[in-house]
Amino acid sequence: MNPDPKSATDASFARLRRHLHFLYHGRARQARLFQACVITIDLLIIAFFIATPMIRDASAFLWYDYAIAVVLALDLICRGLAETRILPWLRRPTVIVDIFILVTLLFPAYLANLGFLRILRLWSLSRSGFLWRPLTKQQVARWRQPLEAVLNLVTFLFVASGFIYTFFFRASPGFTGYVDALYFTVATVTTTGFGDITLPGPWGKLTAIVTMICGISLFVRLAQAIVRPYKVFFPCPRCALQMHDPDAVHCKACGEILAIPDDGE
Structure with missing residues (x-):
């Protein structure tokens, strides 16, 4: 008796989804190597997005644009x-x-x-957690928050620079x-205010105000992430609190006795 072609197709599709979920x-x-390759390609694409204002007039630009698409x-x-539930995944802000x-x-x-909003791809990579997949749990616990704060600031700088270039420096x-747009953005975010480059009109002033407020907020967030005491990833068996001090003996939420291994174990 011949097998049902539809059943064979469904089984092949299910195997494909399981394999993609594994990768x-x-x-x-094998999965970590795949994830590292995907991240490398993503970072190269983000570099292209950053360079887009400078190469937009190149004859081959549209070919690069569609290839990246x-x-x-x-x-x-x-x-x-690779997701078990596609519809909830589609509703995620990063997606x-x-x-x-x-x-x-x-x-x-x-x-x-x-086009300047394409740099948000860096934020979505960081926010989705995919950027941290190749790292171990201890490395994620130690480095994720400060690196996320750095990437948020870098993303904002390039998004703001792209906006300012698009609407004020064309x-x-x-x-x-x-470079003038990036220079103005950095000088504004750091509140240096040299004044050698300014944005004309009331919309220029409002843009500078928003840039300063957002930039200062991100700088404060970065400082908090760097100064905040280091914690390790160790879920509490009773209340599931995941972050604890490296030398913690009891969970600070429920008092459960912990057995946190040393970094070298």
């Missing part, structure tokens, strides 16, 4: 198939941001003024105009 969420060596579309499809970035890549002629295209 994207697994902790084995294909890569991001494949990545989104694979990530979705919505990635879909928006994909739309800007597919329609660059119509959404050129929103008269100076290319490298010079983008």
Whole structure:
């Protein structure tokens, strides 16, 4: 009796989803190597997004743009198939941001003024946790919060620079105009205020105000993440509190006796 083609197709599709789940969420060596490769490609794509204002007039720019759109579309499809519940996954803010970035890549002629928002891909990678997958639990506990604070600040700097370049420095295209926008952003965020580059009109002043407020907030968040005492990842068996002091004997939430291993174990 011949097997049902539909059943065979469903079984193959289920195996594909299990394999993708293993690659994207697994902790084995093969999965970590795959995740490291995906992260490397993502960082190269983010570097392209940062350089976009300087190479937008290149003859091959649209080819690069569409090639990256294909890569991001494949990545989104694979990530979705790797999830056990696709609809809740689609509602996540990081996924919505990635879909928006994909739309800007597919329609660059119509959404050129929103291209600076593509840098949010760095935030979505960090916020989704995928950027930290190749790390061990101890490394995540030690480094994730300060590195997230650094990446949030870097993301804001480049998003703000892209916005300022798009709406205030388009008269100076290319490298010079983008450097002027980045220079103004950094000088504003740090409240240095040299005054050699300013934004014209009331909208320019409002942009500078928003940049200063957001920048100061992110700097404070970065300082808190660096100064905050180091904690280890060790879930409490009773209340599931995950972060504890390295020398903790009892859980500070429920009083359960802990047996936190040393870093060398």
